Amino acid sequence: MSIIPEIATVIEKRSLDKTHSLFRIVFDSEKKRDSFTFRPGQFIILSIFGVGEAPISITSSPDEKGFIDLCVRKIGRLTTALHELEENSKVGIRGPYGNGYPVENMEGGNLLIVAGGLGIAPLRSMLRYALWHRDKFKQVSIAYGAKDVESVLFRGEMYSIAERKDIKCLLSVDRVEEGTLWKGHHVGRVTDLLDMIDMPLKDTSVAVCGPPIFYKFVLRKLLDLGYSKGRIYMSLERRMECGLGKCGHCVVGHKYTCIEGPIFTYWDAINLPEIF
Numbered sequence: 263m264s265i266i267p268e269i270a271t272v273i274e275k276r277s278l279d280k281t282h283s284l285f286r287i288v289f290d291s292e293k294k295r296d297s298f299t300f301r302p303g304q305f306i307i308l309s310i311f312g313v314g315e316a317p318i319s320i321t322s323s324p325d326e327k328g329f330i331d332l333c334v335r336k337i338g339r340l341t342t343a344l345h346e347l348e349e350n351s352k353v354g355i356r357g358p359y360g361n362g363y364p365v366e367n368m369e370g371g372n373l374l375i376v377a378g379g380l381g382i383a384p385l386r387s388m389l390r391y392a393l394w395h396r397d398k399f400k401q402v403s404i405a406y407g408a409k410d411v412e413s414v415l416f417r418g419e420m421y422s423i424a425e426r427k428d429i430k431c432l433l434s435v436d437r438v439e440e441g442t443l444w445k446g447h448h449v450g451r452v453t454d455l456l457d458m459i460d461m462p463l464k465d466t467s468v469a470v471c472g473p474p475i476f477y478k479f480v481l482r483k484l485l486d487l488g489y490s491k492g493r494i495y496m497s498l499e500r501r502m503e504c505g506l507g508k509c510g511h512c513v514v515g516h517k518y519t520c521i522e523g524p525i526f527t528y529w530d531a532i533n534l535p536e537i538f
């Protein structure tokens with residue numbers, strides 16, 4: 263795969279909260295636009311010219327053709343530079359990289375998505391894929407938690423999904439600030455939502471992504487409830503440079519996260535040192 267970034271244009275920039283924005287990116291080359299495919303859970307390496315590169319998950323579904331959406335937190339040099347770009351600015355894109363979710367193994371069964379904070383970024387791609395191909399899954403549920411109402415990313419979209427009859431979508435926040443309207447389901451921990459989701463254990467794949475502390479509690483809860491270790495899929499972030507299995511920056515134990523990850527089953531991950 264080429265390590266030369268493809269030139270692309272940021273055609274839309276939408277603020278989601280104080281530190282997160284959605285960027286809609288279109289490849290300048292028509293050929294690339296038509297041929298670009300990916301799996302939910304894969305990521306690209308984004309370049310801002312003169313600044314640097316960083317791995318970012320694709321948050322749109324592979325079924326949405328002609329563009330990719332990125333949900334980005336303003337945290338450091340590159341992501342701040344991205345937030346400062348005007349619409350129609352040029353960026354570079356390499357990829358897609360990583361393994362993504364094993365959708366063909368998940369199809370035919372039930373799907374439970376558990377997201378915390380910015381963890382919704384790769385999981386939104388999986389969610390939109392499952393809604394697009396709704397007939398390929400049995401029950402589909404999502405439990406999504408954030409620290410407060412303002413931090414529920416894609417809030418309007420999540421409220422709309424929660425109204426659908428073909429998916430159970432439960433939302434929680436740790437706290438509701440005074441005077442804030444909360445149309446979700448719970449004030450408390452996202453793990454509480456898992457007690458409210460009546461999902462069969464058999465034939466259920468669980469896709470999980472969130473900050474390290476979230477994993478600690480969510481994984482314990484999922485195991486207590488009896489979900490299968492081999493069907494809990496976690497998206498793990500590591501420092502990455504090349505994305506190609508060459509530089510070694512992303513190695514954990516004997517695994518190259520950029521190639522064999524970022525999606526690992528719980529079963530695979532417990533054998534890796536310092537996984538969180």
Ligand SMILES: Cc1cc2nc3c(=O)[nH]c(=O)nc-3n(C[C@H](O)[C@H](O)[C@H](O)COP(=O)(O)OP(=O)(O)OC[C@H]3O[C@@H](n4cnc5c(N)ncnc54)[C@H](O)[C@@H]3O)c2cc1C
Pocket residue numbers: 305316317318319320332333334335336337338339340341342380383384498499500501502524
């Ligand atoms: C596979 C993968 C997918 C990702 N997807 C997304 C995404 O969809 N949206 C998004 O906003 N970010 C995502 N990230 C994280 C993003 O790549 C990093 O935050 C990146 O370092 C930002 O670059 P920067 O130059 O802005 O910040 P930097 O200057 O590199 O870092 C700024 C600060 O953030 C800390 N930091 C950097 N990376 C991380 C990290 N991964 N975890 C915790 N702290 C960190 C640094 O220690 C430093 O304090 C992903 C990372 C990986 C590996």
Ligand code: FES
Pocket residue numbers: 501502503504505506507508509510511512513518519520521
């Ligand atoms: S990022 Fe270079 S080997 Fe994985």
